[in-house]
Amino acid sequence: MREKHIGLGIFTFLVFVFLLGPLLIISVTSFEQGTVLKFPPESFSLDWYKNIFEVSGFLETFKVSIYLSLAGNLLALLIGIPAAYALNRFDFKGKALLEGIFVSPIIIPGIVLGFTFLRFFITYYQLPIYAGLFIGHTVIMLPFIIRVVSSSLANFDFSIEEAAVSLGASRIGTFFKVVLPNIKSGIIAGVLIAFLESFNNVDISVFMTGPGVSTLPIEMLTYVQNYFDPTIAALSVVLMIITALFMFFVERLLGLSYFTKR
Amino acid sequence: MRNYYKYLLILPGVLFLTIFMLVPIGMTIISTFFPNEAAADTSNYASLFRDSYFLEILWTTLRVSILTTIICMVLGFPAAYFIARMSAKMKAVLLILTIFPLLTSPVVRSFSWMVIIGRNGLVNEALMGIGIIQEPLEILYTPTAVIIGLVHLFLPLTIITLVGVMESIESDLLTAAASLGASRIGVFAKVVLPLCVPGLVIGGILVFVGSFTAYTTPALLGGQQRVLSTLLYQNANTLNDWHMASILAAIMIVVTLIVITCMNLLANKLNPRR
């Protein structure tokens, strides 16, 4: 089955041109000196990269996005690791229902989540807007943490835990000394994936931003709707580099099969 | 002792999602039936489904999602088949190239298409440059632009889902089919394709539901052309009509759940491995 099929190869190549071409084009245009996006660029400069720092808001909201992802991750880990552990370790009545609840933030449309969060967190529960953002982002990160940690635990041999207990370790001690060290890479990968999920999120944040409170994707969205210069292209390149780094680490930790297994 | 211990571990997660997700979603749906805190009332839904503006947007959203799903399948299936048959090393490279756009910010990806299909974008510059057209084509801010953007958004997902399914087809099966006299096309049609059906269905659900509810891409590429998600946002944030926004949210949830349930049943039914 290994013989090459020329037609299929060309077709696939064109699919990749479609997928990656646009990203390549904005990367190249980000080095254009003029104020209009041109391809191929007629000159070379890093002015637009400098402009990222000069446009008020980008640096600010970049920080907000990072804090938000980190804080959300922390809470999602605190909630998600015990849940993933229990779901993999024990038999439950209604296990399917519980698993369903934990994946539901992926299934429910993001825009619907965003709207209900606005309506309930801010208006009904009277939470400060940053708290609303924080909880909203935690909700959408939780399924990713649980999914990745669960797949690590699925490969974990729980008799190791029994070995530790039989040697005198307590239940909690066993978890920290024996279970946690062995699912460490899964946890780190889960954090990275959840981080990207939160960092790139528009659907939730778009409802909970306003004057003075914004995240980077929302700031970019607003900027693009009003201006059309290579600043966003330059910023996109920066984000793509971050994405590539994250992908590299996730691949190292989990392998590509994480992405293809469903 | 074991018994309450395990529930204790899962309790924070369940409580968290109940308070911050299930209750808000449930209340939002329930509230749509009580417009004036009076008795239950479904007239809102009835009048909405007679409103031609809404119907046009609903139709556009459905059309865009269905076309996106079909195009993703048509482009994704052959590409996935090609990738799945590559050597391990080549496959890894192609998968990385597929996953990279998947993880990239949707804002960045939509923006890249604004550069290409905009009024002064690359496509128009090029076409006018060689004189095929005199006036720039209006692609950006049309449903076509939204479809292009959504295909770009969901094609990686389609490809990796299908590669995953194709990889799970044991190569012995293909060899066996060939040894029994099947031609290359025969092997594909009689073995590969039937075993891929559940994957196609699952991939299809993901793309359809994703396109039906996507916000960023239509917001950036659709211009004045609304879809359900941008209409929901407009009602919630610009018009402050929360009742209408809630109704739209309820419709999106119901459609999503119905599609996912139906397709899950279908995927099981069509799974030839049972």
Add this chain to the structure above:
Amino acid sequence: MSLFTLQDVTVAYQKQAILQDFNLSIGEGELVSLLGPSGCGKTTTLRLIAGFLQSKQGKFLFREKDYTKVPVNKRNFGFVFQNYALFPHMTVFDNVAFGLRQRKVSKASIKDRVLRVLDIVSLKGFEERFPAALSGGQKQRVAIARALVIEPDLLLFDEPLSNLDANLRVNMRVEIRRIQQELGITTVYVSHDQEECFSISDKVAIMNKGIIEQLSDPATIYRQPKTKFVADFIGFKNFIQFDSRRQESDGIAATVQGITLYVQQQDNTAGLVGAIRPDDLRLYALDAAPMTVENAVQGKVLISTYLGRSYQYEVQTSIGRFTVNDDAAAAPLANGQDIVLEIPKKQIVLVD
């Protein structure tokens, strides 16, 4: 005096009883094997002793103290797992030291004791290796060392050799027996491998469907199985269901379908099933049978199979079908040939 006793224990899983009113008592310093087919409850019994499982009813007495509710980590029993269950993120040294660290043993003493126990299992010099860099046999030695180093009151093995290849299995079981005898640790050993259990145990408990069918020393079980299940399990392939038996001056006369067979004196006073191993039967061609044949029965060869060292015959007789191993087969018997089957009276064991 017995070290521990399980008293009328019942264990159920999803409403199905695995052990029902189960009793077992083991003496100080003994190595007792639990042997039986899968699903017989042997692993459940072991996990119950270890404390991984709680019984629904009954008591577990250890040195006459009630241990029923004592949690696993307070029992001080060493457990050796089928899949070794080594901590993959720790070196051999840290694996073995784990139990001592839980017991807050001083650093110097830990080092001393770990090295000593690694010496006992012949793994000196492997301290800094990680489990992934060890062979199956080495992993099992680490697992044993880890269980031994805490100076357990009881050592428990759950099919420890089943993941090893055949040669290594024989070496390791000799090793386990040597260590157990050197240290004099009371040991419970679970396996489904008969040879393994017989070769290392002081006593073997043959289990079936949650009960112990027989608990004796290996030689007794081998020679005098008590029940049909035990006899079948340890290789008595042929069974004769007698209609009646009566005591004679020099043995027992047992009757089946009007034919009387003589059986030598038995401890079993009521059993009506005669069990005979295939190796203990003798077969003669009808026209070549000697003058005196004990318990002679006529029959026909159904199938003959060449086994290399011997022939195996399936023969049909008037009192049933028999499997016979005949290693003196100079001239093999053909299918369909008429034969005389000799059932030596010394070789028949009457079981329940």
